[in-house]
Amino acid sequence: MLTSIKGKSVIVTGGSKGIGRGIARVFAAQGAKVTIAARGEEAAKAACDEINGSGGSATFHACDVSDWDSVRGMVDAVAKANGGLDIMCANAGAFPQTKMVDMDPAEWDQVMATNLRSAFLCVKASIPHFEKAGKGRVVLTSSITGPVTGFPGWAHYGASKSGQLGFLKTAAMELSRYNTTINAVMPGNIYTEGLQDLGQEYLDTMAASIPLKRLGAVEDIGNAALFFASDEAAYITGQTIVVDGGQILPESLEAIDEI
Numbered sequence: 001m002l003t004s005i006k007g008k009s010v011i012v013t014g015g016s017k018g019i020g021r022g023i024a025r026v027f028a029a030q031g032a033k034v035t036i037a038a039r040g041e042e043a044a045k046a047a048c049d050e051i052n053g054s055g056g057s058a059t060f061h062a063c064d065v066s067d068w069d070s071v072r073g074m075v076d077a078v079a080k081a082n083g084g085l086d087i088m089c090a091n092a093g094a095f096p097q098t099k100m101v102d103m104d105p106a107e108w109d110q111v112m113a114t115n116l117r118s119a120f121l122c123v124k125a126s127i128p129h130f131e132k133a134g135k136g137r138v139v140l141t142s143s144i145t146g147p148v149t150g151f152p153g154w155a156h157y158g159a160s161k162s163g164q165l166g167f168l169k170t171a172a173m174e175l176s177r178y179n180t181t182i183n184a185v186m187p188g189n190i191y192t193e194g195l196q197d198l199g200q201e202y203l204d205t206m207a208a209s210i211p212l213k214r215l216g217a218v219e220d221i222g223n224a225a226l227f228f229a230s231d232e233a234a235y236i237t238g239q240t241i242v243v244d245g246g247q248i249l250p251e252s253l254e255a256i257d258e259i
């Protein structure tokens with residue numbers, strides 16, 4: 001049983017859909033005051049309604065995580081409204097699938113801005129609030145794609161997710177000054193709106209290649225994020241946890257059939 005996070009002020013970027021929505025749900029179920037930061041209002045409002053309707057607390061704040069003014073404005077407004085900021089879950093991300101031969105360089109830049117620059121911006125905007133509170137927590141949503149595996153069409157995505165882990169190490173050192181930890185969850189294939197867009201064949205092939213024989217649930221990532229954000233994880237920083245149902249373990253295609 002983890003120490004309660006009741007009343008803590010938590011921002012979940014990309015909390016309107018998929019993994020972020022799962023993180024928001026898990027934190028709200030533990031009594032946290034959750035802010036969902038995303039661009040689209042409709043999905044974010046639906047996510048807030050679901051949480052508020054089941055006894056939790058969630059509000060929406062429009063934000064583009066690739067834009068400094070937008071991120072800084074959002075974080076400052078949330079801290080003002082909630083009496084501070086305790087936990088930043090920098091989760092928002094995009095994964096368009098385009099092979100390099102067809103990839104417009106602008107798409108590379110956009111993926112880097114959404115996935116990697118955003119991690120830096122979210123942390124930078126949070127620092128003054130963690131400094132004021134004398135403590136803080138950051139949880140990044142990275143991926144197995146990039147740091148551990150490759151997949152055609154995701155050169156930019158994989159680079160951005162590996163980049164997050166490079167950022168993590170120095171960020172952990174700099175944030176220690178503010179008694180703040182930063183860690184990353186590395187999901188495998190998690191059943192989300194974004195993943196559904198890749199088509200049923202992709203989902204079926206992926207599920208078959210996972211030792212636990214299912215795609216992950218968004219709560220599987222939410223629970224790992226909750227641990228990193230807990231008091232019990234106070235001495236863990238600059239670290240990662242793979243949450244993938246064992247997907248990266250098989251040495252060969254045949255190995256999965258031997259189970």
Ligand code: NAP
Pocket residue numbers: 013014015016017018019020037038039040041043063064065066091092093094095114115141142143144186187188189190191192193194195
């Ligand atoms: P998703 O279902 O497509 O949801 C993405 C979320 O991010 C949405 O809330 C979206 O809202 C928000 N977002 C995207 N661009 C944004 C921007 N520029 N500013 C603010 N919000 C933005 O994606 P997901 O599958 O849940 O993925 C979430 C995170 O997990 C990503 O970082 C992804 O790389 C990572 N991940 C996912 C998987 C997986 O299997 N699903 C595996 C490994 C890692 P708006 O579009 O309205 O802004």
